[in-house]
Amino acid sequence: MKREKIHKTNAMRQLEAAGIAYETASYVVDENDLSGMHVASQLKQDPARLFKTLVLVGEHTGYLVCCIPTACELDLKKVARAAGDKRVELLPLRELRDVTGYVRGGCSPLAMKKQFPTFIDETAILFDSIYLSAGERGEQIIVNAESLAALLKAPLVDLCL
Secondary structure, three states, rough: OOOOOOOOHHHHHHHHHOOOEEEEEOOEEEEOOOOHHHHHHHOOOOOEEEEEEEEEEEEEHHHHEEEEOHHHHHHHHHHHHOOOOOOHHHOOHHHHHHHOOOOOOOOOOOOOOOOOOEEEEEEHHHHOOEEOOOOOHHHEEEEEEEHHHHOOOOOOOOEEE
């Protein structure tokens, strides 16, 4: 019997190198709907457990990354406060690939071109594990939030409206 070869992303490799256990989940990509709500529906998961990765630019801090539940809206004032900055704004989509190496719908906080200061919404600790992008559309990583936070040196803070 031939075993199917698992396609590993750089995000998966980073977790493996750190000795962090994870699982994967795949879904069918709909180019017309790259929303996290669509992904949660495809995976039959609570949207509160599925986290999206957003990249921002701080007035003084430069690039930073936030992971929030897919059903939540990011509170820019809370992010600025957490980052110790006066003001932050979302990175323009056209700059995402150049800054992170990822595209919309496949952006992971792991294995970016450069590790930026990262913040994870505090609700992540409500779950044994959370879902987040594996670094490409159609692939998710399921990982313990506290292990992820420790690896990324990411504080768990309130980031949502």
